[in-house]
Amino acid sequence: MVLSIILKKLKSSFTDLLPIIAVITFFQILVLRQPLPQMAEVLFGGLLVVAGLTLFIQGLEMGLFPIGEAMAHALARKGSLFWLLLFAFTLGFSTTVAEPALIAVAAEAAKIAGQGGLIDQSQSALNQYAFGLRMSVAFSVGLAILIGVMRIILGWPVHYLIIGGYVVVMLMTFIAPKEIIGIAYDAGGVTTSTITVPLVAALGVGLASTIRGRNPLVDGFGLIAFASLLPMIFVMGYGLIIFG
Amino acid sequence: MEFIYDLSMTLLSTCRDVLPIVVLIIVFQLLVLRKPFTHPRRLVLGGIYVVIGLALFLAGLEKALFPLGKIMATQLSDPAFIHATQKAVTQLDWKDYGWVYLFAAMIGFATTIAEPSLIAVAYKASMVSAGTISQWGLRITVAVGVSFGISLGVFRIITGTPLHIYILIGYMIVTVQTIFAPKSIIALAYDSGGVTTSTVTVPLVATLGLGLAATVPGRNPALDGFGLIAFASLFPIITVMGYAQFMQWSTQRKKPTEKSNAL
Numbered sequence: 001m002v003l004s005i006i007l008k009k010l011k012s013s014f015t016d017l018l019p020i021i022a023v024i025t026f027f028q029i030l031v032l033r034q035p036l037p038q039m040a041e042v043l044f045g046g047l048l049v050v051a052g053l054t055l056f057i058q059g060l061e062m063g064l065f066p067i068g069e070a071m072a073h074a075l076a077r078k079g080s081l082f083w084l085l086l087f088a089f090t091l092g093f094s095t096t097v098a099e100p101a102l103i104a105v106a107a108e109a110a111k112i113a114g115q116g117g118l119i120d121q122s123q124s125a126l127n128q129y130a131f132g133l134r135m136s137v138a139f140s141v142g143l144a145i146l147i148g149v150m151r152i153i154l155g156w157p158v159h160y161l162i163i164g165g166y167v168v169v170m171l172m173t174f175i176a177p178k179e180i181i182g183i184a185y186d187a188g189g190v191t192t193s194t195i196t197v198p199l200v201a202a203l204g205v206g207l208a209s210t211i212r213g214r215n216p217l218v219d220g221f222g223l224i225a226f227a228s229l230l231p232m233i234f235v236m237g238y239g240l241i242i243f244g
Numbered sequence: 245m246e247f248i249y250d251l252s253m254t255l256l257s258t259c260r261d262v263l264p265i266v267v268l269i270i271v272f273q274l275l276v277l278r279k280p281f282t283h284p285r286r287l288v289l290g291g292i293y294v295v296i297g298l299a300l301f302l303a304g305l306e307k308a309l310f311p312l313g314k315i316m317a318t319q320l321s322d323p324a325f326i327h328a329t330q331k332a333v334t335q336l337d338w339k340d341y342g343w344v345y346l347f348a349a350m351i352g353f354a355t356t357i358a359e360p361s362l363i364a365v366a367y368k369a370s371m372v373s374a375g376t377i378s379q380w381g382l383r384i385t386v387a388v389g390v391s392f393g394i395s396l397g398v399f400r401i402i403t404g405t406p407l408h409i410y411i412l413i414g415y416m417i418v419t420v421q422t423i424f425a426p427k428s429i430i431a432l433a434y435d436s437g438g439v440t441t442s443t444v445t446v447p448l449v450a451t452l453g454l455g456l457a458a459t460v461p462g463r464n465p466a467l468d469g470f471g472l473i474a475f476a477s478l479f480p481i482i483t484v485m486g487y488a489q490f491m492q493w494s495t496q497r498k499k500p501t502e503k504s505n506a507l
Binding site for chain 1: 257258260261262264265267268269272276277279281282283286287288289290291292293294295296297298299300301302303304305306307308309312313316319320343347350351353354355357358360361363364365367368369372373377407408411412415418419422427428430431432434435437438439440441442443444446468469470471472473474476477
């Protein structure tokens, strides 16, 4: 009984990975015409991926979703806007500031700015620039979750804020230094990690289903969208301030 | 032995990702809320599953898929491979990169289907909408958007056209679609842009972008290698709203009185 449930879950994880296996096999054999290197390693890795994905999804249902919603319910029932907003900001800031993808992008951005002669080439100047960039992205994600939670409470329509954000992004694109635009645009995508996303989604949906007059589908989503948009604005803003 | 080391490093870094969340929840629980959760053991067990599951998932990707995918991205953008399909080596045209576009589209689609964040959001959306938004419907629609976005991003790198023009046009399409799309789908569509690019998609796509910018003549990796992730975040918004609009339109045509639901 238990075994058949586990097998069913493993099978569904395998289905999730099937497209990648198909694409890689297709290109390796038909286009590049090379045998797959290290077959055994690849197979073993594939098994780990299937097992890991199955366990992750099980953990989502048991742990991450319930805890996100429980926090949302408890904070909403407490009725203190201050604590709710502080929770939202800290969640965004603390999960982003140490994100490895962000650290890598910030270091890369510092290198480019150094080569472009925008900042001093010395190591301490590069580090300082990368640190500032990381802080501004983490701050912007915290602020984004905070604004998103405010929006759910007040019932603002999500599209006014997002389209307003698009207009700001475009205006800043025209005045920001060229070297920072590509990184700014990509920064939006790297900020939300795999553990943060389910938690933030559960927080939004939990809040929207607790607060009277909000619809979980219409109002509960949108937090991740803010967390992808605001870093773009902040990274360009950082570039503008640093490079004058 | 080396693998055990890799796995424990991945596990450690996953733990470090979770640490701020754990601290935040405990602090709020003890100092602000002061009320115990129901089923605390189940929550903790679920948290442990998430950490171990994600660590295994990442270690497996690192071992199996990333090396292969990265080699492929490099090989396909290699001038030697592209020249081999034609006799005379003259100026390379954007049309000579046929396989690269196909690879970009297919790998974008495939990695998006396997993206754990998207699985999580699709699961939640299906639960909240009581099943009217199907998990696979949403995931496939988002994957088609990523697939198109990355191919277009590759075209941009090869032609060297400015990034912001594409993004500007994309934003305009999103804005117009927002006016006409069913209200219930808008927030979810915006969110689906942000979740597509995390653990699986970013490493492969970044390699492809930087590899292309390094091999295509006249491109500077620093300036042209970026931007693929931005494309992969923008186009799913368009396809998700587009699909919802299409469903609304086709339902309305069949039953003009009944209110339709998206996806």
